[in-house]
Amino acid sequence: MTCVRTRMAPSPTGEMHVGSMATLLKNYAFAKKHGGQFILRIEDTDKEREVAGGVAAIQEIIHRYGLDWDEGPDKDGSFGPYIQSERLAIYKQAALDLVANGKAYYCFCSKERLSDVKKQQLADKKPPHYDRHCRNIPLKEAQKRVAEGESYVIRLKVPENQTITFTDLIRGQITFNSNLIDDQILLKSDGYPTYHLAVVVDDHLMKITHVMRGEEWISSTPKHILLYQAFAWDIPIFAHIPVFLNPDGKGKMSKRKGMVSAASFLDRGYLPEAMLNFFMILGWAKKDQQEVISLEEYIREFEPSDLSSNSVAFDIQKLNWLNGVYIRKLSIEQLKTHILPFVSANFPLEKLEEVLPLIQERLVTLADFDQLTKFFYTTPNYEPTSLLQKNVSKELVIEELKATIDSIQSLTIWSLPHLEKAIRNLQEKNDWHKGQFFMMLRIAATGEKATPPLFATMIVLGQDLLITRLQEALNKLV
C-alpha cells in the first residue's frame, strides 16, 4: 500500500464536539498504524459562522487530549497551506476548470428566487431541488454576464440517470441515483468554495488516501464522487463512522441535551486518556475483548473495517467507570498535577498529598475532589441527633466522646498506628458497639456519614483540629 495519509478537517465555528474528537482519534491511529501522516486541515470557508480564536482552540483541544498532527497550520509538509481560506485561488481555478469542461455552470439565480422555488416544491409535496434554471445558459452568454459584474455562483452539472456507487470500508457498497442529487453549489457568490468543492480539491491535492469521517456525510459522498470523476482524479477510500447518540439512545448527541464539547468533558474532570479509551470502545472491540486499552495497543489493533456500522449511545455510566479506572491507575504525583485545577481555593494545599491517597479510589471524576474533601477545612454542620446512631443513649455517647478526647489528648506521638491502637483499645475495653462508636466518631470528626477510613482521616485532620471537632460534638449534646 502506498503511504497512508488521513486527515481531520474541523471548522472553527465553535467548540469541537466529542464526536469529532473520536473521529480524529481513528484517523490519527490509522495513520500511525501504517507509519503514515495525519493531517490537520482547517475548513474555514464559512466566514459568517466562524468564531474568533477558533483555529487556536482546535489545536489546543487536540493537544489537551494528548494527540497531535504531522502536518497542519503550524507544521508544513509541503502540501500547504492547511487553512482553506488561504487556498481560495486554488478552488476558484478548479471550479473554472470544471465550467470550461462543461462539468459545471454559472448560476445567476437570486436567493429570493431559490427560496420561492423551494417553497413551491414543498407546497407540492415534492423534494426541494434546484430547478436547474441556469443549467442551459450558453457559456458565452454566462461569461458575458459575469464580466459585466453580475453576481453568480458555480454549480455542479449533475449527470442524469446515472448510478453512483462507492465502497465504504465499514458498510460495503453504497449506491445512489444521480437524479436525486441537487446541482450542488461549488463556488459561492462571495468567491469562497463550499465544503463539497474544497474537501475534494484538498483531499486530492494533499494526497489523502483514506477519508474517515462521520456517518452524516454519507449522503454527500455521491456529490464528491461526481467531482472526483469530473476532475478525473483517483477516489480515496471512504469509511463513514457511526455518530454518537444521546446517552438515552434517542437522537444524535446534541448541544440541546447537555454538554457535548470535547473541552467540556476535560473541564468536568474526565481524564483525556479515559475519554480516548471510551472513544475506542464505542462501536469497536479489541480482539481479546479487553476494554481498558492504551493508545499504543489501539494503534496496533485498530482496523476501520471492524468498526460497528450502527450508531452508538454515549453511555456516561461506562465513561464514569473508565474514568475511575484511569484515576486509580495514576501515581499520587500524577493525580496531584491532574487534580490541581479542581482543588478549591479554601483547601489547605499542604495537606493535598496526604489527602489524595484517601480519596483516589473514591473519585469518579476529578471534580469530585471538592465534595469528598470539604470537611477538611469546613466546620461540620450536622444535627446533634445524628450522633445518636443505633438508638444509643445520649449519656453513653457523651461518655464515649469524653473518653476519646482524653485518649487523643494523651497521645504524644501523632501517627496512624498510635491513634488506631488507642481508639481500638478504648472500644474493646468498654465493649462499645463497633459500628455505633466509629460512626459516631466519624460524624463528630467530619459531619459526614461516608468518608475515607476513619483513623487516616483523623490523622490528616490533625490532633488539635480533631479535638476541637470532638469537643464541639460534645457541646452539641450537653
Added chain:
RNA sequence: GGCCCUAUCGUCUAGCGGUUAGGACACAAGGUUUUCAUCCUUGUAACUCGGGUUCGAUUCCCGAUGGGGUCACCA
C-alpha cells in the same frame, strides 16, 4: 415525506450455519470492611417480526417494523 445507513441483554459488544449465545458497564445479592469506595463471588437480563434458502438459522436472501443520518450560497 424522499433517499441512504442500520438491527444480539437497559447500554457497548463477541459471534462470522450446528454454542448451555460469551464479555464489559449498569442493576441485584453476598463476601472483605468501623462508613463510603475499591476489590472478590454469584445472579437477573438479548438474537425485532414475517417469509424464504438449508437437514439445520442469531448467522445467508427478501419484506415489514423500529432506530439513525441527510435533504442550505453550513460544515
